[in-house]
Amino acid sequence: MNIDDIAALSKIKLSEYEKEKMIDDFNRTIDFVDKLKEVNVDKVAPTYHILHIKNVYREDKILPSMKQDEVLKNAPEKNNGYFQVPKMME
């Protein structure tokens, strides 16, 4: 595990000092959670979710939704009814 790789995947850039502290916390936390390795989990199914609700459907009916200007209200930059982002490719 390399902290720079994890930070890159998380889209977070750490300062050198943040990195130092983060490595320390990481090591302690990994030690702490490694306790789970003593549990026998053979043939145990994982619980992703406590309620076993599957595929919640609704009738295919148009219901009121938010207005476009409300949806865009919080956008840092918008243009002509769109969210504006920097250029993605040349």
Next chain:
Amino acid sequence: MELYHLTIHEVLEKIRKKEVSKQEVLQTTVDRIKDIDYHIGAYLYVNKKFHMNDGELSGISMSIKDNICTKNISTTCASKILKNFIPPYDATVVDKLYENGCILVGKTNMDEFGMGSSTENSSFHITKNPWNLDYVPGGSSGGSAASIASSQAYFSLGSDTGGSIRQPSAFCGLVGLKPTYGLVSRYGLIAYASSLDQIGPITKDVEDCAIVLNHIAGYDRKDSTSFKYRKIDYTKELRKDIKGIKIGIIKEYMNESMDAYVKKSFFDACKKLESLGAIVEEVSIPHVKYSLPTYEIISSSECSSNLSRFDGIRYGVRRSKDLLNDLFTSTRSQGFGEEVKRKILLGTFFLTADSYEEYYERALKVRTLIKKDFDEAFKRFDAMICPTSPTLPFKIGQRKNIIDKYIQDTYTVAANLAGIPAISIPCGCRENLFVGLQIMGKAFDEKTILNISYAFEQIHDYHKKRPNWR
């Protein structure tokens, strides 16, 4: 007692008898906030424009944790990344409370995105414990708890991922309930760990808790994880005799290190419950000792996934203008605080292909075992008890070590992992530092834990205490 110090049911009674007007009730809260929040810092935003509907709770002022969306009112999660966020919609719970006449007086401080147990992780300011200003109010719903303990609203809504309603309620001498997963809609709650998060009330007494729960519980088509369950009036069976109710003391928890006064208060509470006719026995939940590491893995993993939406595109603060990748990284690096970054990085690590099986999936399997243990124990018991926190409230700035911080959640995370309801009620107080008793129940059986809580409350006077402010 001053009007602002009263409970919801007392105020409603006064309004009904026309001893006070709804306007007076609102004004007393507004004045109270002006007078004392400067000392406490419970609020991130104080509302000025009020609208009051006619309804069962008409006239009751409420505060709402700042991770629950309120239309046209700033909702920041106490994070710089959402500093300018004004939701275009109300969370379902807020909508329901408005409809019933509640008035929003302000949005309360919290640990950023709900990550923390002291409210010291807010990006904006700290909140003090109204009972003793040198101490933390607990967290992450610390602002909510502080606002109620200092009578700056009649009730508050918090959110609880691993104890964030119960622990601050315990630290502030209040009643806090984390309902069963799925009982209360999460639509409009800004997600931290979706399979654990629940919204619930923080109130001055148990009856108020039942009243608020009555108004927020129920299926919501906008939350696909909300559950269709029959409607219950939680105030109805509060006064039932608890004779013969079977309560389990979770044995494994008693081995964990615990403050001596917390332990004494807890065992006293067990005796009191017995004196009320309850049958109190030890019960074993063998895997409960693994709940903290299980919780740490699951909550971090879900957090890293949920918080990926904060990218500076659709809402929140945007940093840098040039390249898209740069925009994401700058926005997130400058917008998130230290604890949030730590959780995101940890979660990202647990979910990498190399660690997925070793950590994430293993934690989900242990979660299954913990839930099974509870299911098994609930065949013989109606409720389980333990302290809410292993410690008394601690001083501001005292907890720095990462493992020390985890310890706060020792007794609370299991209820989130198992999806069951859990309430904290006061059971001890020494020099204005409160101890909470946690009562856990079967899924969707809030009425039993409220019933036990009410019976316990009646033979104490914690719910009548108010901090002595000038």
